[in-house]
Amino acid sequence: MFMSRQPVLESCLLQRLHVRTRYRMLSRFTSPPAQLQVLPSVTRCWGARVYSCLGPRRSFAPPPSSPLTPFLPARSISSRVKYPTLTMLSPPRSPCPKSKVLVLGSGNFGSCLADHLGDSEHQVYLWSRKQEFVDYFNAHHRNPDYLKDHEFSGNIHAVGPDIPDADFIKDMDVILFAIPTQALRENLIKLRPNLILDRQPLLIFVNKGIETDTQALTLEIIADTCGPEIATRATFISGPSFAKEIVRRQPTSVSVASLDESQAQRATEIFHQPWFRCYTGGDPIGLELAGALKNVYAIAAGMADGLGFESNTRAAIITRGLAEMTRIGTAYGASPLTFLGLAGVGDLFMTCSSPTSRNYTVGYRLGKGEKLEDIIATLGSVAEGVTTAKGLKKIIDELGVEAAIATGIYEVLYEGKAVNDNVHELMARPPSRELDLPQTSGGGHAGRLLAKLGRQT
C-alpha cells in the first residue's frame, strides 16, 4: 500500500541479518513476536521490517482481515499488555524543529493527532471545553470519551475549559483545529483576539464539512473571522485516516494543502513519519470539497448496504460519487486532479466501504429503517455528512450541476423521502454520458472566495 512489495523484499534480504543482529542486541527483547517466528524467512523479514517501522503501540488490536495482521503482534487493546520496544530499530524522524502544538478539539481525531505529534516528541497541549476531560486526561493519560482503550503519549498535556489566552498562544508554533465544521466559526471568533499577526503560528485544519447556514468552506470561515492574511496561510490536512487506525500506527497517507505551499511544507515536516506519509499540494479548496463531499457519498454507500445491496451497487456509488464530486468541485473552481488524490478518491473509497466510518454507519442504519434523529442521538460522535448534505444542496443548485446521488441523500435526510424510493429514482433516470466536466467561467465560487482573500484566479 505505502511501498511496492518487490523493493521491500529486496531491501529486506539485505537487512535481514542486520535486523536479526539488532534483535539479539536488545536486552529487553527476549523473543520475536510469535507471528514472526512461524513465517517463512523472507516474509518474516518483511514482517520484522514493517513491525519495526511501525513501532510499538500502547494499544494495538489489528483487525483479523488486515493484510498486515500476520506481521504484527497480536497485541491486546488493553495497554496493560506491554510489548518490546522496537522503535529504536526505525525511530521516528526527529521533528525539525521540535514544536509546541496546541490541538483544539479533544474528540477522536484531535486526540489521535495529539498522540501522533506527542510520539514525535513535539510538546502538545490538547484543549477541551470540558473541565472533567482536562482533569481526567492529565490524571490518566486516557480520553474518557473516545479511543478509550488507548494510552496517550506522555508529551500531551490537557488544557481548558477556557479557550487559551494570548499569553499561551504566543508561545505556540502550531495550532491544530480538530473541531466539527459547524462549531468552527464560534471558536475562531473567540480565538482571533489572542492571535498576534506578526508571530502567527502555523494554523492547520482537519475538519471535513461545509457550514450549513452559509455554505462556507473552512477557508471562507477563517477569512470571515480572522481575515485574509491568516486564511491565505491556513493549511488543511485531509485523506483516508481513521483515528483508531492512526493510534495503532497502521500505515496512513494524507494530503496537505495550502494556498501558501510553504505552510503546507511546514505542516508536512511536523506530521510526516514512516507510518504517516504526507503529500503536499496547492489546492486547499479542492481538498476541502473532496473531504466534505465524500461524507455524503459514504452515507449513500452505507444506505445501499443497509438495504441489502451488495458489491455492484457499492462500486457504482463510489465511482458515480467520484464523478459527481469532481463535477461539483470543477464547477466550484477547484482542480479536478485533486479529486484523484488521497483527499478525494482515497478517502471516498475508504469511508464508502468501512463500517468504521460514522457517515457510512448513518447511511447503513437509515437503510435498515432507523430514524435519522435516533441515529444522531446514539452515534456518540459527529457525522459531518449529515450537515454537509444540506449546505451542499444549495451549492449544487447555485452551480447548476447534475448531482443525483447527493441530491437524493439530501431528500432522504431533510425531505422525508423513503430510502427505497431514492434508489428506484436514481436507477430509473434516463441514460447519460458517463464522464463530462463542466465549463467554468470566472473561477466559479472559488474565484469569489479567492477574491475575498485578495488573490487573483
Ligand SMILES: NC(=O)C1=CN([C@@H]2O[C@H](COP(=O)(O)OP(=O)(O)OC[C@H]3O[C@@H](n4cnc5c(N)ncnc54)[C@H](O)[C@@H]3O)[C@@H](O)[C@H]2O)C=CC1
Ligand atoms: N475521526 C476521524 O477518524 C476523522 C475525523 N475527521 C474530521 O475531524 C473533525 C472532528 O472529528 P472527530 O474528532 O472525529 O469528532 P468527535 O465527534 O469525535 O469529536 C468532536 C470534538 O469536538 C468537540 N466539540 C463539539 N462542539 C464543539 C464546540 N462548539 N466547541 C468546541 N468543541 C466542540 C467535542 O467536544 C469533541 O471533543 C470532523 O470534521 C471530522 O470529519 C477527519 C479525519 C478523520
Ligand SMILES: O=C(CO)COP(=O)(O)O
Ligand atoms: O474522514 C474520516 C476518515 O478519513 C472519518 O470518516 P467518518 O467521519 O465517516 O467516520
